[in-house]
Amino acid sequence: MSRYWNERTASLVPYVPGEQPKDQTYIKLNTNENPYPPSPAVLEAIRSATGDQLRLYPDPTCEDLTRAIAIRYGVSEKEVFVGNGSDEILAFAFAGFFTPGSPILFPDITYSFYPVYAQLYGLDYETIALDESFGVPIEDFRRPNGGIVLPNPNAPTAQAIPLAQIRKLLDSSPDRVVVIDEAYIDFGGESAIGLVGQYPNLLVVQTLSKSRSLAGLRVGFAIGSEELIEGLNRIKNSFNSYTIDRLALAGAIAAIEDNDYFETTRQAVIATRERTVRQLVRLGFNVTDSKANFVFVAHPEKNAADLFAQLKRDGILVRYFNKPRIDNYLRVSIGTDEEMDAFLAAIEKIVA
Amino acid sequence: MSRYWNERTASLVPYVPGEQPKDQTYIKLNTNENPYPPSPAVLEAIRSATGDQLRLYPDPTCEDLTRAIAIRYGVSEKEVFVGNGSDEILAFAFAGFFTPGSPILFPDITYSFYPVYAQLYGLDYETIALDESFGVPIEDFRRPNGGIVLPNPNAPTAQAIPLAQIRKLLDSSPDRVVVIDEAYIDFGGESAIGLVGQYPNLLVVQTLSKSRSLAGLRVGFAIGSEELIEGLNRIKNSFNSYTIDRLALAGAIAAIEDNDYFETTRQAVIATRERTVRQLVRLGFNVTDSKANFVFVAHPEKNAADLFAQLKRDGILVRYFNKPRIDNYLRVSIGTDEEMDAFLAAIEKIVA
Structure with missing residues (x-):
């Protein structure tokens, strides 16, 4: 103290x-x-970026990486946000979309960073108990809330949530932001990215740390409606103009492109x-x-x-x-x- | 909206x-x-770190970089914090040390990110008018405040503040955190790092972006009392465990060591x-x-x-x-x- x-x-x-x-x-x-x-193309891209240009600030808008992600996932560039790991994006979402006094909902057994973000931003939260077999009881999220955060697949339980259930959740909370944390989605789950066009309250967060073998590079991204992405950018640009360095930008673009x-x-x-x-x-x-x-x-x-x-x-x-x-x-x-x-x-x- | x-x-x-x-x-x-x-040693260190290890998370405590900075500046490792650019460290300082209702003081003409941080964390602030020749009237900072932020040299005016003046400021606000933002100190100013041992309320913030030619790598550091550094770590570890990637860590160590x-x-x-x-x-x-x-x-x-x-x-x-x-x-x-x-x-x- x-x-x-x-x-x-x-x-x-x-x-x-x-x-x-x-x-x-x-x-x-x-x-x-x-x-x-990581992909050999990633290492090659980083080596190419390792030069005199490191004296210059990186592109604060991360335009090239944003475009690569938009193309890869079939969304518009204005629906993409990139951050210094998906943890930073989750922190920005808690900071930008949630309000003290209105409880954030997430499972009782889940990524243990969620309650920490809530503390950091002075937010209330309630946990929803998973069922006996660690299933997510979607109907239990139908209660007054200030926002919902749900990882799919959940961690550490590893279980995936069917997309129909995610859709039910989005339908039941149209006035609140629903964050689907898809850190592990590429190992067998169904991504909610395809729902972004239909639900302006949906933010899908992914990372290059797991399925792109780049935990050491610190790059995550979010896909959501233009208004949610603009909200994240308002927070980010009031926190740190340049969150992603030149080497991470170069490596991340190569990783997204090497399908x-x-x-x-x-x-x-x-x-x-x-x-x-x-x-x-x-x-x-x-x-x-x-x-x-x-x-x-x-x-x-x-x-x-x-x-x-x-x-x-x-x-x-x-x-x-x-x-x-x-x-x-x-x-x-x-x-x-x-x-x-x-x-x-x-x-x-x-x-x- | x-x-x-x-x-x-x-x-x-x-x-x-x-x-x-x-x-x-x-x-x-x-x-x-x-x-x-950047120094050739920096580029070489980054190239050496560009390999399979990027699949692994970086050291969340940044121990090796912290040690290199501690040795370089003659302080203990517990008096050093590193961040994703000095902007991130400034944001953490605003988040961790300042309180709504008690105004933060900084000059009227200064780095225009300071009022943005204050907004982000819901803090009040008052600006202290520079004198006609853009000098910093240190005596005007003797007023009730919740903390002080002062860049030395100031930007964009480029003028340095003598260390005796900084000391006067620290003496007049012993109960408040005083952040000296030394982004440009290596081009002719006198650093306050030597005062850290005497003033537990002093946080000195520096960056590798300017004098180490590494704006593209995103590394800054702060030197202050153990209690201030622990405060920054509490905020950081509630925001993002891994703020600095493996390549930035490797490059930054080499930069600090190539004097x-x-x-x-x-x-x-x-x-x-x-x-x-x-x-x-x-x-x-x-x-x-x-x-x-x-x-x-x-x-x-x-x-x-x-x-x-x-x-x-x-x-x-x-x-x-x-x-x-x-x-x-x-x-x-x-x-x-x-x-x-x-x-x-x-x-x-x-x-x-």
């Missing part, structure tokens, strides 16, 4: 990201990174996930129906905290959340086939 | 950065970029500035005493808006602010000797 902090600063309980060990000796299945490297590489790597992750799920089921684990690049698993006879600790001793990092309802689950990112074989061998030894 | 925007979003008047023309045919003296490229290149290029900019000032005085301009990488000039007989337009037609971009008290001034960034010769030749033709 410091007398120089304001009330907000003193009351914040910041988000804690997964460990980023520096020694790199772990098999790292704890922060949902992609096991495959073949994107398809190949995301299909590889999906195939490894399906194989991993089969093995885990064979070992007696309960495994949710994952449409993400991670699985969410519990063993009926083994304590998850113990499994986490034992795996760490074996050199394998996964994610454990010491939180109500999920404190006997582990979230395990999908690595390469070799990494998952090592994980499966280690966990088989523990649970056998 | 959109019904989905909250009051904040609707009322914002965002900051407008200087033009970043894409055709690159202008001599660009409008956004205070460094005319020299020889830094010294050579900043001295070159200073020498060109002094020569430019002499020529402008010879042409009849009033020129403030610049300790920055730009000059602030007015001609007693020529209208600044006309000069701006004429220079643009001649392929030279400078900055013109259509604002009270300075609407007959131009801000001209210091380019290479060749660029300044072209500028001087063009302006001599206009005013002759």
Whole structure:
């Protein structure tokens, strides 16, 4: 506590990201990174941008990247916003669209950054309890609210929400902004981007960190109605004119344009996930129906905290959340086939 | 206007950065970029970081960069914060240290982003009028306030504030955070970093955009007491865990460590500035005493808006602010000797 902090600063309980060990000796299945490297075209584009031009400010409007995303997703450039990771975009959405006194709704089990954003901007929120099997009870979102945030697929449960359900949610809250956080959508879910033209209150947020293997580059994007995108730009341009550097812009454009590489790597992750799920089921684990690049698993006879600790001793990092309802689950990112074989061998030894 | 925007979003008047023309045919003296490229060591470090590791999140604590800055400036690592450009750090400081109802003080003529941050966080502010010769009347800051923000050197006036004056300011506001924005300090001012140990309320903010020729990379840093740095970290970790990408981290470390290149290029900019000032005085301009990488000039007989337009037609971009008290001034960034010769030749033709 410091007398120089304001009330907000003193009351914040910041988000804690997964460990980023520096020694790199772990098999790292704890922060949902992609096991495959970025596209060679991305690395080439960054190398080309690494030159004297770095002395100049980047394009504050990110025009070229915005255009590449618009073309790729079949929307207009005015329906696209880019940010310094999708986390920054989510923060801007909380700052720009929500109002104190009118509660934001999100699931009780979800990305744990949402309540932190609400705190940061002094917003109220209510959580909607997932059902017993971690399904999202869309009808429970029909209550007075100041906005809705829903990840699809949800994290850490990994389960996808059918588009018909998302549509129901949008229909029931036409006066409030509905943010669909699609960080993991490319691993099997149905994107809501196609609904943007019909719902001016829909903001779809995606990231290049997962399916484009670029967690280290910090680029996310949002697609929504022109008025929502203009709202995000008003916040961003009152916060930092230049949020994305020249190298990230160059790399992100190449990543969006290299669709073949994107398809190949995301299909590889999906195939490894399906194989991993089969093995885990064979070992007696309960495994949710994952449409993400991670699985969410519990063993009926083994304590998850113990499994986490034992795996760490074996050199394998996964994610454990010491939180109500999920404190006997582990979230395990999908690595390469070799990494998952090592994980499966280690966990088989523990649970056998 | 959109019904989905909250009051904040609707009322914002965002900051407008200087033009970043894409055709690159202008001599660009409008956004205070460094005319020299980044250090070769920076480009090499970025190239080395351009690889498969980009699939992994960067270090959210920016430990290596923080250490490099701490060593370079002789402070502890806990006294250093790094951000996505100094603009982001300023935004975090406004968010974390200031409180609605207690006015923030800054000069009437200064970086025009300050009132925008105040708007964004719903803060009140009062401006302190610079004196006739654009000097900062430090005694006028002795009034009830919720915090003080002062750039040294000031922009766009280019004038430096002596350290004794900064010390007086800190002594007169021991209960409030005083932010000294040293974006341009390396071109001739005296940094307040040496005062950090004595004043727990002092936050010094610097950037790699100007004196390290890295406007395109987006890295700034702040040095202050541990409690202020912890406050900034609380805000940052409630906003975006990973604000700085792997390439920016690698490049920034190399920039901080290559002190020889830094010294050579900043001295070159200073020498060109002094020569430019002499020529402008010879042409009849009033020129403030610049300790920055730009000059602030007015001609007693020529209208600044006309000069701006004429220079643009001649392929030279400078900055013109259509604002009270300075609407007959131009801000001209210091380019290479060749660029300044072209500028001087063009302006001599206009005013002759």
